[in-house]
Amino acid sequence: MDSNGMSSGYADIIREIEKLKVEKEEIENRISKLEAQLDRKPDETAHLEASQCCSNVQTVLDGHRSSSNGLTPEMIYRYSRHLLLPDFGVEAQLNLARSSILVIGAGGLGSPVALYLASCGVGCLGIVDDDVVELNNLHRQVIHAEAYVGKAKVKSAVAACRAINSLIKLVEHNESLRASNALDIISKYDIVVDATDNLPSRYMISDCCVLLDKPLISGAALGLEGQLTVYHHKGGPCYRCLFPTPPPTAACQRCSDSGVLGVVPGVIGCLQALEAIKVASGIGETLSGRMLIFDALSSRIRIVKIRGRSLQCVACGENAELTQQKFRSFDYECFTQSPMSDRVISLSIFSTLVYESARISARLYKDKINEHEEHVLLDVRPAHHFRITAIPGSINLPLSVLVENISSIDSALKAAVPEASGEAASLYVVCRRGNDSQRAVECLRKNGFPLAKDIIGGLEAWSRDVDPSFPIY
Amino acid sequence: MDNNTCEVPVDATRELNPESLIKIKVLFFARAREIMGLADMTLEVAPQSTAGDCLMTLLTKFPKLEEICNSMVLALNEEYAPKSSTLKNGDELAIIPPISGG
Numbered sequence: 005m006d007s008n009g010m011s012s013g014y015a016d017i018i019r020e021i022e023k024l025k026v027e028k029e030e031i032e033n034r035i036s037k038l039e040a041q042l043d044r045k046p047d048e049t050a051h052l053e054a055s056q057c058c059s060n061v062q063t064v065l066d067g068h069r070s071s072s073n074g075l076t077p078e079m080i081y082r083y084s085r086h087l088l089l090p091d092f093g094v095e096a097q098l099n100l101a102r103s104s105i106l107v108i109g110a111g112g113l114g115s116p117v118a119l120y121l122a123s124c125g126v127g128c129l130g131i132v133d134d135d136v137v138e139l140n141n142l143h144r145q146v147i148h149a150e151a152y153v154g155k156a157k158v159k160s161a162v163a164a165c166r167a168i169n170s171l172i173k174l175v176e177h178n179e180s181l182r183a184s185n186a187l188d189i190i191s192k193y194d195i196v197v198d199a200t201d202n203l204p205s206r207y208m209i210s211d212c213c214v215l216l217d218k219p220l221i222s223g224a225a226l227g228l229e230g231q232l233t234v235y236h237h238k239g240g241p242c243y244r245c246l247f248p249t250p251p252p253t254a255a256c257q258r259c260s261d262s263g264v265l266g267v268v269p270g271v272i273g274c275l276q277a278l279e280a281i282k283v284a285s286g287i288g289e290t291l292s293g294r295m296l297i298f299d300a301l302s303s304r305i306r307i308v309k310i311r312g313r314s315l316q317c318v319a320c321g322e323n324a325e326l327t328q329q330k331f332r333s334f335d336y337e338c339f340t341q342s343p344m345s346d347r348v349i350s351l352s353i354f355s356t357l358v359y360e361s362a363r364i365s366a367r368l369y370k371d372k373i374n375e376h377e378e379h380v381l382l383d384v385r386p387a388h389h390f391r392i393t394a395i396p397g398s399i400n401l402p403l404s405v406l407v408e409n410i411s412s413i414d415s416a417l418k419a420a421v422p423e424a425s426g427e428a429a430s431l432y433v434v435c436r437r438g439n440d441s442q443r444a445v446e447c448l449r450k451n452g453f454p455l456a457k458d459i460i461g462g463l464e465a466w467s468r469d470v471d472p473s474f475p476i477y
Numbered sequence: 478m479d480n481n482t483c484e485v486p487v488d489a490t491r492e493l494n495p496e497s498l499i500k501i502k503v504l505f506f507a508r509a510r511e512i513m514g515l516a517d518m519t520l521e522v523a524p525q526s527t528a529g530d531c532l533m534t535l536l537t538k539f540p541k542l543e544e545i546c547n548s549m550v551l552a553l554n555e556e557y558a559p560k561s562s563t564l565k566n567g568d569e570l571a572i573i574p575p576i577s578g579g
C-alpha cells in the first residue's frame with residue numbers, strides 16, 4: 005500500500021507539473037504580448053503623447069461619467085482614502101488630477117517619486133531619463149525589476165507606473181535632458197521634480213524652471229545623507245540663490261564613486277513626492293525657503309531656514325541676465341567642471357594625466373605575469389574598496405596615504421626579488437577605473453620611482469580584457 | 478564616520494582670558510563631514526565673533542575645508558545666517574554643502 009500511495013502521489017505531481025506548465029505558457033504569452041505593446045516605436049508614442057500637451061489635463065476627467073463634484077465613480081473608489089482626509093478631500097484630489105508633473109531622472113530618487121505620483125492620481129506624469137537599467141541600480145532604484153536590466157529606465161518606470169494606475173496619462177521622454185531640449189520638455193508641465201544625480205543638471209533644471217516659472221522640487225541623496233528643498237515657488241529662492249558658485253569637487257560626489265545606502269534616496273524620493281503632491285493639490289506648507297536635511301546614521305531630520313531669493317541672483321534676481329536664448333547655449337558641464345553622465349568621466353576628463361610610457365594595458369600586464377616578471381602590484385584604492393575585491397598578490401596603499409607610506413614600497417620591491425640577483429622588481433599601479441592610478445604614478449615618479457606604470461582602465465579593464473570572472477562594482 | 482565631538486583649543490592669536498571665550502557647536506554635513514571626519518565639534522571663540530570669524534578659525538585649522546566654503550548653506554541655530562551674524566555662547570552653526578547624488 006505504501007508503493008500504491010507513492011505511485012498515485014507521483015502521478016498527482018506529474019499532473020500538477022503539466023498543469024502548471026500550461027499556465028506558465030499562458031502567462032508567458034501574455035507577458036510577450038504586453039512587452040510587444042511596450043516595444044512599440046518608443047519615440048512615436050512618446051512624442052505623440054507629449055505633443056498632446058500635459059498642461060491641460062482635462063482628458064482623464066472628460067472621458068468618464070463624472071459625478072457632480074467632478075470625480076468619476078472609479079476615481080472616488082480608487083482615491084477614497086484621500087477623499088476621507090479632511091485636509092485633502094475632493095478639491096485637492098481634483099487639483100491633483102488636473103496637474104501635470106515632470107520627474108527628471110528615473111533612478112534612486114525618481115523611483116519612489118514616480119511610483120507615488122502615479123498611484124496618487126496626478127493627471128499627467130512625465131519621466132525623463134536616457135539611461136539603461138543596470139543590476140547595480142536595483143538596490144535603490146525600486147521601480148525597476150530584474151527583467152528590465154539592459155533596457156531603458158524610462159520604459160521600465162512607465163511600465164511600472166502604468167501597471168499601478170491605468171487612469172493617468174504617462175509620458176516617456178527617453179532622452180537626456182540638455183540645455184537644448186529642456187525648455188521644450190519642461191514647458192509642457194506644471195511642476196518639476198529634480199531627481200537627477202549630478203550637479204550640472206541641477207543648475208540647468210533650476211535655471212529652466214526660473215525661465216518658465218515652474219516650481220521645482222529638488223532632492224539629493226548620497227552616502228547616508230539626503231537634502232530636500234522646493235525652489236522658485238511663491239517668491240522663494242532658486243538653486244543659484246543658494247549656490248551661486250558650484251563646488252569644485254562635484255565630479256567625485258556621485259553614488260557610483262561614493263556609494264549610497266539604498267533606502268536613503270528612497271526616503272528623500274518619498275518626501276519629494278509628498279512636496280509635489282502638496283504643491284499640485286494646494287494643501288499645506290511646502291519646503292520653499294527651507295531645506296530638509298536627512299542624516300540616516302543618526303536618524304535625524306533637520307529643517308533649516310534658508311536664505312530668501314537673492315536680488316543679485318543671475319537667474320532670478322532683479323537684474324537677472326538669464327534669457328531663454330542664453331540658456332540654450334549655456335555650457336553647464338563646463339560651468340560646474342563636472343559631466344552630466346558618469347559614463348564619460350574616465351574617457352574625457354582624466355584621459356591622460358601621465359605619459360604613455362608610464363602606462364601599460366591590462367592585457368600587457370597579464371603577459372608580464374605569465375612571463376614571471378618580478379614585480380609589485382600596488383592597488384591605490386581606499387581600503388574599503390580593496391576589501392570588495394582585489395587582484396591576488398596586490399598590495400593596498402590608498403592614494404590618500406601614499407606619500408607618507410612611500411618607504412613601504414621600497415621594502416616591497418626589495419622583497420620581490422632575491423637579494424643576490426641584483427635585479428630590480430618593476431612597479432605597477434592599479435585602481436578601479438585608471439584615474440587614481442595615474443595620479444599615483446605621477447606622484448611616485450616624482451618621489452624616487454621613475455619606472456612606475458599605471459594599468460590603463462584599472463580593474464574594470466582587467467575584468468573586461470583579462471579575467472571576466474573578476475567582479476566589477 | 479566618526480561621531481565623536483572634539484575640542485578645539487582656542488585661537489592663540491587672540492590674547493583673551495579663556496573664561497571669557499564662548500563655546501559654539503559646529504555641525505558638519507555632506508562633504509564637510511567627509512573632510513573633517515566628524516559630524517560636529519565644539520569651537521571656542523572670542524565673544525562678539527561673527528559666523529564669518531568662526532569660519533576663518535576653522536579654515537585656518539582645517540585648510541581642506543577651503544573647497545566647500547564658497548558653496549554651502551550656513552545656518553545659525555537652524556536659520557539662514559549671513560557671515561556677519563554675531564555668535565553667542567551655546568550657538569549651533571551648521572555647515573551644509575550641497576549634495577548632488579541621486
Ligand SMILES: [Zn+2]
Pocket residue numbers: 241242243244245246313314317318319320321
Ligand atoms: Zn535665484
